Amino acid sequence: MQSIDGTDSLKEAVAKALQDSKPLWLRGGNSKSFYGNPCDADCTELDLRCHSGVIDYVPNELVLRVRAGTSLSEVLELLESEGQMLPFEPPNFGGASTIGGVIASGLSGPRRPYYGAVRDFVLGVSVLGGKGEVLSFGGQVMKNVAGYDVSRLMVGALGTLGIIMDVSLKVLPRRPEITLRVSELPDSISGLSAHARVESQHYVRVPKGTDVEGDVVDDDFWRQLAAHELPSLRAGNALWRISVPPSSTQYLDEASVVEWGGAVRWVADPEGNPHETLSAGHATLFRTNDCSERNRFQPLDAVVSRIHGNLKHGFDPQGIFNPGRMTWYAN
Missing domain, CATH: 3.30.465.10 (Uridine Diphospho-n-acetylenolpyruvylglucosamine Reductase; domain 3)
Structure with a gap:
């Protein structure tokens, strides 16, 4: 190196x-x-x-x-x-x-x-x-x-x-692990280090030797999932990352991929704007074909926005680093 x-x-x-x-x-x-x-x-x-x-x-x-x-x-x-x-x-x-x-x-x-x-x-x-x-x-x-x-x-x-x-x-x-595709997610899995639902299939990563029934899948699945190389994460014109409490039902059915025990849902081309329809959590327009779209992050309230703005001014008083990359002021 x-x-x-x-x-x-x-x-x-x-x-x-x-x-x-x-x-x-x-x-x-x-x-x-x-x-x-x-x-x-x-x-x-x-x-x-x-x-x-x-x-x-x-x-x-x-x-x-x-x-x-x-x-x-x-x-x-x-x-x-x-x-x-x-x-x-x-x-x-x-x-x-x-x-x-x-x-x-x-x-x-x-x-x-x-x-x-x-x-x-x-x-x-x-x-x-x-x-x-x-x-x-x-x-x-x-x-x-x-x-x-x-x-x-x-x-x-x-x-x-x-x-x-x-x-x-x-x-x-790093410990020895195995990735399994299962039809139904067990109530409890010892040593679980990853879980995702892709379309209708559940994938879990567990220590080798764990007593869970399923089809063995190449561990590279998780790299592909994280890097958005799976077809389910490449479809559509706009991909939203919805972060919600795991128990929430919002966007659960529309999501092509669900991660983190239900806390993250990936939704392509949803109806309406998740910034406006989400009742809890936050939404990010993760990828879009509309390069002019400037409101990709969840709008901040006035207090949080002021804190962000003060931090930005403290570290970068002349505003020379990545202007506009993040939303510093509430809409």
Whole structure:
């Protein structure tokens, strides 16, 4: 794995953006360019893959520190060689995702309800902020945090708060597992690490040797599911991600794929706007053929919107990072 320290070149790019008052559109592998609102300003595109490579990895301590431009595929290969994994199982769209994109998008995969989300495994980050300074938060050990955990604030911010330079992650050992297709989901399954309903079929991932009847399926199914390579997630003009309480009946029948024990439902071309019809939870227009659509995230109420806006101004006072990518103000 190649190691490149691109700190100086990224600092220069930020300094020029501040001097010219011209925003930056941040990209890594460009694998999630479809996700989030489109840019609402004339931006200079900045490729972050110039800053890549593993900084520190101690397998017996289960901690990995890596630069943000590093390929997710390379990180997964490194961890697999040591029998370890990223517990939140991030999607690797087109095999082009970077670690920075993993953190910036905050997207977790099938293990999410059983192991935790991206933010739960972030120990520390370094960020190049809107004043041209590299700021470091957190560390490389799991501990109780007093005050505001800024490291986790970067998860899901889509690069709007600054350029993620490197991240320290908690990793876990990988255990032998098997994937089964079952006609009916048992009431209780010991050691369950993933469950999905695709069309009318249920898929479960359990430790090898678990007493569950079903047809054995290639474990690559879960990678395909997370990366949206299944036909059920490629149909339609607009794909919505509906996050609701698992007991909710909304969009359950319309969903082509249901994940996370019912908490996430993928719906293509629903009737009406889920932002308006959802009674609990939130909806995201995850992918659309309408590139001009600017309201892809659930609208924020006035109080939450003000908090988001204040955070944005604190980290990026001149608004040079990914303008418009997220909704900062309530409709």
